[in-house]
Amino acid sequence: MQGRRSGIFTLLIATVIVLGFGSLNISRYVFAGAPASAQTQMQVANGLNHVVIPVEGMSCATCEIAVRHALKRIDGVKSARVSVATKTATVDYEAAKTNPKQLVVAINSTGYRASLPDKTNNSASMATNKNTNDPKTELAPGSAGENTAITTADRISLFKVSLQCPAAPQIGCGSASKPILLDLERQPGVLEAWLNRAGTMIAVVWKPESDAETRRNVTAELKEDHATEIKREPRDEELKDFLSGKGWYRGADVNRLSEEEAGIIAARLVRRVQARTALAKDKAEGLQLALADSLRKALTGESVPEPDQLADVGREYLDQDQIKVLSQAIEKGVRPLPNEN
DSSP: OOHHHHHHHHHHHHHHHHHHHHHHHHHHHHHHHHHHHHHHHHHHTOOOOEEEEEEEOOSSSHHHHHHHHHTTTTTTTEEEEETTTTTEEEEEETTEEEEHHHHHHHHHHOOEEEEESSSSOOOOOOOOOOSSOOOOOOOOHHHHOHHHHHHGGGGGGEOOOOBBSSTTTBBBBBHHHHHHHHHHSSSSTEEEEETTTTTSEEEEOOTOOOOOHHHHHHHHHHHTTTTEOOOOHHHHHHHHHHHHHHEEGGGGGHHHHHHHHHHHHHHHHHHHHHHTTTTOOOHHHHHHHHHHHHHHHTTTTSSSSOOTHHHHHHHGTOOOHHHHHHHHHHOOOSSSTTTOO
């Protein structure tokens, strides 16, 4: 009798194990073969939608940073991954707080050209968010020297970055650094965030009440932008430079770097035109000023650049053949060529 009971018990255990493996294999088969729409519904059920947005105009890692920060500033965006290789921005967001149209507006505010994908997997209703329509944020005025004169050294962290302008490598990129600096100053524990003129260093001034955990979180966030904290002797040298108050820009002040970049690009384009066609001095000067103004508005987010916008600017100063020369000069890109400065 005892042996029979033992046999039955063993049989029951074996049956449970077999059924368990069977159900595991079935679930693997079902989910492995699940179509994309089923996976999308799972995301929506968890409160997040997923969209891949085409982005044109990106050419380097600095471009990725600018687009990613513009997206992260939108309420409802949970994650944003930007790839210059695939020319896309992949975003997970809350459909109740934002939508793909607002994501496109945010990307376009950086000067790059985003468009809605042909098909999105946004099956939830689209809500509007008034706070995300205007990417501009005003900051309190001040200078590095004024604001840090009473700041002790232990309340300043310095991070090595690579935020130089592709078109003007000698200065920092205002359009890429601006969203980073603005985002930093929204973080708990951060009082101020600054970029040096060369675009190689970010200084973070901590609030007196900031704790170690807060600082670690901000440092981890900066690492996503390929920033590296510097310490010891290198930090001491950079700290002296920062405390001098010369050549450092905070928040919206980096627009001045963008304005300088616009002037450098405009002068470069005019020189390319002059190398191929005769251009009177007054027309060359007028064209350069007009190009610089158009570029300034695009780089500072004052306007969204349109296709052929720069070429259209030249119509007031150039004839039809010269317009073609300008278009060809623009097609070569805004970066300096090997024989240019």
